[in-house]
Amino acid sequence: xxxxxxxxxxxxxxxxxxxxxxxxxxxxxxxxxxxxxxxxxxxxxxxxxxxxxxxxxxxxxxxxxxxxxxxxxxxxxxxxxxxxxxxxxxxxxxxxxxxxxxxxxxxxxxxxxxxxxxxxxxxxxxxxxxxxxxxxxxxxxxxxxxxxxxxxxxxxxxxxxxxxxxxxxxxxxxxxxxxxxxxxxxxxxxxxxxxxxxxx
Amino acid sequence: xxxxxxxxxxxxxxxxxxxxxxxxxxxxxxxxxxxxxxxxxxxxxxxxxxxxxxxxxxxxxxxxxxxxxxxxxxxxxxxxxxxxxxxxxxxxxxxxxxxxxxxxxxxxxxxxxxxxxxxxxxxxxxxxxxxxxxxxxxxxxxxxxxxxxxxxxxxxxxxxxxxxxxxxxxxxxxxxxxxxxxxxxxxxxxxxxxxxxxxx
DNA sequence: GTCTATATTGCGATAGAC
DNA sequence: GTCTATCGCAATATAGAC
Numbered sequence: 001x002x003x004x005x006x007x008x009x010x011x012x013x014x015x016x017x018x019x020x021x022x023x024x025x026x027x028x029x030x031x032x033x034x035x036x037x038x039x040x041x042x043x044x045x046x047x048x049x050x051x052x053x054x055x056x057x058x059x060x061x062x063x064x065x066x067x068x069x070x071x072x073x074x075x076x077x078x079x080x081x082x083x084x085x086x087x088x089x090x091x092x093x094x095x096x097x098x099x100x101x102x103x104x105x106x107x108x109x110x111x112x113x114x115x116x117x118x119x120x121x122x123x124x125x126x127x128x129x130x131x132x133x134x135x136x137x138x139x140x141x142x143x144x145x146x147x148x149x150x151x152x153x154x155x156x157x158x159x160x161x162x163x164x165x166x167x168x169x170x171x172x173x174x175x176x177x178x179x180x181x182x183x184x185x186x187x188x189x190x191x192x193x194x195x196x197x198x199x200x
Numbered sequence: 201x202x203x204x205x206x207x208x209x210x211x212x213x214x215x216x217x218x219x220x221x222x223x224x225x226x227x228x229x230x231x232x233x234x235x236x237x238x239x240x241x242x243x244x245x246x247x248x249x250x251x252x253x254x255x256x257x258x259x260x261x262x263x264x265x266x267x268x269x270x271x272x273x274x275x276x277x278x279x280x281x282x283x284x285x286x287x288x289x290x291x292x293x294x295x296x297x298x299x300x301x302x303x304x305x306x307x308x309x310x311x312x313x314x315x316x317x318x319x320x321x322x323x324x325x326x327x328x329x330x331x332x333x334x335x336x337x338x339x340x341x342x343x344x345x346x347x348x349x350x351x352x353x354x355x356x357x358x359x360x361x362x363x364x365x366x367x368x369x370x371x372x373x374x375x376x377x378x379x380x381x382x383x384x385x386x387x388x389x390x391x392x393x394x395x396x397x398x399x400x
Numbered sequence: 401g402t403c404t405a406t407a408t409t410g411c412g413a414t415a416g417a418c
Numbered sequence: 419g420t421c422t423a424t425c426g427c428a429a430t431a432t433a434g435a436c
Contacts (some may be wrong), residue, residue, distance in 0.1 A: 157361025
């Protein structure tokens, strides 16, 4: 019945680290949540930090997969490539409900995990969006005066912030009004509409 | 030469808590950064948590002021009221460079400061944007199919995320390309353009 | 591979002198 | 109001039995 303590630790660690920050979670807490012994963390991952890094890598798995698939899609029109990113955000949050909060926590309060893990993936995503925007501007599809670097951040912000603000949003909106798919599709529509070159 | 230990503590606490999270900062560290004694934290604020709350309140000061000024402006056209929020975000970040990161940290990993401080201010800002959007839709200025609650989150996201992502952005963009004002003005333009009712 | 027991360090908070 | 010294506790990590 001893499933896989390594995996159980990683899976128990994600919600704890995501909701309480790295420093606020104790090894005792992690072990207990995983149904494991305190010493198991050191044995399997060499300590709290090692478990944290391994958990982060696990969270990024779907992103890494998506990025590989996505490389082959540079022939798609720019707007569709941006749409691909939008559905990636929604899809990833479904498969890894804690990833976005973990990444945001690393952005606001970087730990060693930022250098070790997060920094590997973000630039790839950045470049993917950047390139799509560049081509869209060159093709006359998006506004020619667009600052592309800043526009990348805008897209990431409008899509991601919702998943971080969700707990707060639940208190501000009727429960019915919160659908991930609905949010992402409307936010992406606003953004795309906003960067489009106006019809003469 | 003993300025004001209370204030020195609050000002030293802001960057530490913002960059390392509440749990990761020690009282010893706080006192040292403020040039004060360890015991001063307990003496003036009753402990680390008390100092944290007081610091949060201090950070929200410009927001509280702005919200009062803003109440009198419900006669402005909706798009201008949204613009007011955009310049509020930019202005506040200039006066209180750590506020947005602190709020984001409270959103991703709430501490007692969330209930005690953050929760007082966010709903007021939410309502302000919500109302402007509502009126803009009613006036036929914004898209009639807009989900207003979700659109509030989109505006907050597109404007705020940049200030959280800045450290990462500095590594991805040429240093020259990072101007707060430029970001906020472009992001707001994208958003406003995106929610506008299309010309027939 | 998993456990208990423990070594060691650093924490937050305060008593009491000044 | 500020200091030093210290208490009591919880933290991470590991040694060694099983």
